[in-house]
Amino acid sequence: MRWTGQEKMRAIIYVIVLAGAMAMPSASFAAKFVVNSTDDIVDAAPGDGICETGAGNRVCTLRAAVQEANALAGPDKIVLKAKKYSLIAGNEGESGGAGEDAAATGDLDISESVTIIGQGAAYTVVDGSHLDRVFHISGTAADIIRFSGITVQNGSVIGQGGGIFNDSDSAVTITSCSIRDNLAYGTAGGGIASSGPLTIVSSVIARNALYFGMSGISALGGGVAVTGPNATLTVTGSKIANNSVSAVVEPAIGESGSAWGGGIGADGANTIMIGSSRVLNNTADSWSPSLLASSGGGLFISGSTNPATVTESSIANNAALGSAANGGGIAVIGTTSTFSGCTIKGNAANGFSAAQGGGIYLQGDALMTVGISGLSKVIGNYAASSGGGIFTSGAIALNIAETATVANNTPDDMVP
Ligand SMILES: [Ca+2]
Numbered sequence: 447m448r449w450t451g452q453e454k455m456r457a458i459i460y461v462i463v464l465a466g467a468m469a470m471p472s473a474s475f476a477a478k479f480v481v482n483s484t485d486d487i488v489d490a491a492p493g494d495g496i497c498e499t500g501a502g503n504r505v506c507t508l509r510a511a512v513q514e515a516n517a518l519a520g521p522d523k524i525v526l527k528a529k530k531y532s533l534i535a536g537n538e539g540e541s542g543g544a545g546e547d548a549a550a551t552g553d554l555d556i557s558e559s560v561t562i563i564g565q566g567a568a569y570t571v572v573d574g575s576h577l578d579r580v581f582h583i584s585g586t587a588a589d590i591i592r593f594s595g596i597t598v599q600n601g602s603v604i605g606q607g608g609g610i611f612n613d614s615d616s617a618v619t620i621t622s623c624s625i626r627d628n629l630a631y632g633t634a635g636g637g638i639a640s641s642g643p644l645t646i647v648s649s650v651i652a653r654n655a656l657y658f659g660m661s662g663i664s665a666l667g668g669g670v671a672v673t674g675p676n677a678t679l680t681v682t683g684s685k686i687a688n689n690s691v692s693a694v695v696e697p698a699i700g701e702s703g704s705a706w707g708g709g710i711g712a713d714g715a716n717t718i719m720i721g722s723s724r725v726l727n728n729t730a731d732s733w734s735p736s737l738l739a740s741s742g743g744g745l746f747i748s749g750s751t752n753p754a755t756v757t758e759s760s761i762a763n764n765a766a767l768g769s770a771a772n773g774g775g776i777a778v779i780g781t782t783s784t785f786s787g788c789t790i791k792g793n794a795a796n797g798f799s800a801a802q803g804g805g806i807y808l809q810g811d812a813l814m815t816v817g818i819s820g821l822s823k824v825i826g827n828y829a830a831s832s833g834g835g836i837f838t839s840g841a842i843a844l845n846i847a848e849t850a851t852v853a854n855n856t857p858d859d860m861v862p
């Protein structure tokens with residue numbers, strides 16, 4: 447066997463690095479990669495423990511770091527600098543990459559535990575360049591994926607999760623991040639879609655949009671969507687603003703389609719907990735005339751396994767638009783839920799065929815209990831049809847605390 451000079455050098459470097467790696471003390475992270483390049487180039491040899499785009503060049507890109515982290519067992523850490531990282535690999539002038547799941551092109555595919563940490567959302571930006579979504583997660587239930595101090599922006603995808611798609615039971619935690627200006631054409635999540643546990647802390651989810659135009663199929667969650675029995679959503683100290691979900695259908699030619707949850711949409715999830723957060727200026731919009739076609743301008747919760755709780759939060763200035771618009775601020779379908787210390791204000795159910803529940807629309811297919819408690823206010827909301835403050839339909843035990851206020855809604859406060 448004859449080796450070229452380059453191959454010999456690579457082998458020598460490999461041995462040296464391997465020896466170095468073995469000598470390192472074990473830390474809480476299996477490996478740490480410090481990204482030192484904003485280029486978007488693959489790793490030369492994923493799995494060798496070295497983040498570099500060419501043998502020996504020590505140029506570590508975000509894409510190379512993700513590939514290394516995927517290839518190495520255990521929780522790894524990727525550190526980004528205060529720079530903008532634009533994803534362009536494999537995508538120039540075309541829309542490949544979303545279907546590629548080795549993080550080589552398009553979106554950055556994450557297959558096991560990793561922490562990606564930046565220098566603050568205002569300084570560290572990962573930009574999808576509107577060529578593909580940004581992050582795609584497909585680990586196991588044992589994996590934990592953390593994003594901290596970064597902005598995820600300008601992702602675009604035909605599919606779920608324009609910014610981040612957790613297509614697995616892995617736990618995803620987003621802390622001090624901004625997820626903004628992402629776009630998806632699909633069933634869930636303009637900004638983020640998750641079928642596993644999702645935790646959002648001290649973050650901003652803004653100006654994301656979800657569109658869908660397949661007749662009979664719903665679109666869920668302009669900002670954030672959680673779906674299925676393994677999904678939980680915990681939102682703390684965050685702002686969900688100016689997101690939108692739209693069903694792009696033509697009722698005139700027999701098409702139907704629902705738009706649910708302009709800010710946050712949860713369908714058949716396990717547990718929803720929202721605290722100390724603001725859900726503002728989000729919209730759900732469908733021209734389909736079926737009952738719940740456009741529902742939950744701010745927040746849509748349907749069929750959760752466990753009770754949903756919203757505490758000390760503001761749901762304001764959201765709107766359900768289009769034809770049949772129910773729940774300008776909030777729509778809760780078949781889920782026991784409690785709103786405590788919340789302000790639900792200035793929301794509108796403003797459809798032209800039917801519009802009920804300007805602030806809150808509640809529909810109990812089986813008996814569900816809903817509490818409006820702890821100084822909550824449902825004020826100044828509007829419904830084009832009826833139930834300006836709260837509209838209830840079906841089997842609901844609605845408990846409004848004496849400390850709560852339902853007032854000054856148009857055309858009425860509560861129906862029935
Ligand atoms: Ca490598």
Ligand SMILES: [Ca+2]
Binds near residue numbers: 544546
């Ligand atoms: Ca990819």
